[in-house]
Each structure stands twice: as C-alpha cells, then as structure tokens.
Amino acid sequence: MASITLTPISHSQPFFKKPQLEVLKKPQFHLLSLPTSRLKSRMVVVAATTAETPKKRYPGEAKGFVEEMRFVAMKLHTKDQAKEGEKEPQGQPIARWDPNVEGYLKFLVDSKLVYDTLERIVDKAAYPEYAEFRNTGLERSGSLEKDLEWFKQQGHVIPEPSSPGTNYAQYLEELSENDPQAFICHFYNTYFAHTAGGRMIGRKVAQKILNSKELEFYKWEGDLSQLLQNVRDKLNRVAESWSREQKDHCLEETEKSFKFSGEILRLILS
Numbered sequence: 001m002a003s004i005t006l007t008p009i010s011h012s013q014p015f016f017k018k019p020q021l022e023v024l025k026k027p028q029f030h031l032l033s034l035p036t037s038r039l040k041s042r043m044v045v046v047a048a049t050t051a052e053t054p055k056k057r058y059p060g061e062a063k064g065f066v067e068e069m070r071f072v073a074m075k076l077h078t079k080d081q082a083k084e085g086e087k088e089p090q091g092q093p094i095a096r097w098d099p100n101v102e103g104y105l106k107f108l109v110d111s112k113l114v115y116d117t118l119e120r121i122v123d124k125a126a127y128p129e130y131a132e133f134r135n136t137g138l139e140r141s142g143s144l145e146k147d148l149e150w151f152k153q154q155g156h157v158i159p160e161p162s163s164p165g166t167n168y169a170q171y172l173e174e175l176s177e178n179d180p181q182a183f184i185c186h187f188y189n190t191y192f193a194h195t196a197g198g199r200m201i202g203r204k205v206a207q208k209i210l211n212s213k214e215l216e217f218y219k220w221e222g223d224l225s226q227l228l229q230n231v232r233d234k235l236n237r238v239a240e241s242w243s244r245e246q247k248d249h250c251l252e253e254t255e256k257s258f259k260f261s262g263e264i265l266r267l268i269l270s
Contacts, residue, residue, distance in 0.1 A: 065239035066232045072254045106267040110165025112144040117169040121176045129238045137227040138191045143216035164263040185253035
C-alpha cells in the first residue's frame, strides 16, 4: 500500500473560500462536515500504518528453512533425547532396551523399503526440485542391502517387509505425487534423524546383540558433516521459492513423519 501522509485540506475547498456568514447556510453545513470526516479518516490510516506490527519471525528462520525444520523436529523429542524436547517419554529408554536379532532384522528390512522408496522418488523426480536430492551421499539402500546379505550369511532368515514399512512407503509414494512440501519434510527427517539419533541407537543395539559390530547402515563415504551441509544448502534453496503458507504446511507434516518412523523403530523390540 502506498504510504499516506497527513496534509492540510486544500485551500480550494469551498468552505474555506466562502465568507463566514455562509457557514450558517444549511447547504454549506454538509461541506463543513466533509473535510472534517476526511481529516479523521486520514488520521486513522496514518495511525494504523505507524502502529503496524512487525513481520512475525519463526524460530530458526534467520538461519534458513532447514533450521526451522530442525527446531520443530527437536520439540517432538523427549526431554531425555534432546534439551529442546517437549514430549513425555513413552516406554523404556533406549539404554534399557532388550533387543533381539529377529526384531532388528524387521527394522532393517522395513527401513530399507523406506529408503528404496525415497531414493526412487527423487530419481524419478515428479517435481523438478526432487532431482536436487539425487546422489547426495546420504543414500542408505545400498548399505542396507549389504547388511542384510551379511545377516543371511550368518544363517538368519530375512523377513518380508511388515506393515509399518509398507504403510510408510505407500504414504510417501502418494505424497510425492501430490504434495512436494510435505514430502520434503519426510525426506529431511528420515535422512537427518538417522545420522543423529539413528546412529546412537545402532551402537546401543550392536553392543547388545552384535558384539559391537558396526553395520554399513551406519557408515558414510566421505565427511558426513559436509554431506549434511550440502543437503541443508539444497533444502534451503528449494524452500526459498515457497510461500510462508507452503513452509508452514511442510513443518506441520513433521509429527506425521515421527509417527511413521517411530512405528518402524519399535520393530527392534518386537
């Protein structure tokens, strides 16, 4: 809106040019009220413009949209998982888990299905921005395939994917075709969570049931911190073209992402 300034009523107005006696004439009375009304209106507009509230800033916004996503995600952690966490713990803490190989295999199989799906989606790129996330170095499908082959060589039977994995994979497929902002939310949370809390869980489980063997699932080629920064930069660039409403929609999908991944994680204890 163009700025409005308060200026004196023009001297061309009839009221100011007529002799004082004409003010008492009824026809001129309405002319007297008109400039006064306009003056009040202008004063109200100026006051409203001056008192206009500053643009709302979102937590993390100054650092880029990835920081906004991180902030929302951390709020969904429990207090024992992260200092920013706000959720109450449900079930036993990870340190007290009693995992078994069969349950862990279910987790790995369903995780592979999810990563297969994510990597196929970005490779197909139904939306051009998905192509930005090809070959990031964070891909996990190949690593999981090696791990499952290792378990097979140890004499373990590799199960078929279960409902937590198949449900999530189907949801991602549908989302990727119709809702790119929501899909990007799942992409971010799945890959980034695995490099943080996922690695910690992997170490705890390996200590208890794998004689501390480090699986390929928890290894990356190159500098992981740099790989993550490269993807952060790409995510921020993609989000630059989004409206505030689209960004908020992406953030709102975070809780659903946690729900799906949590169901797969709990397979470790099944």
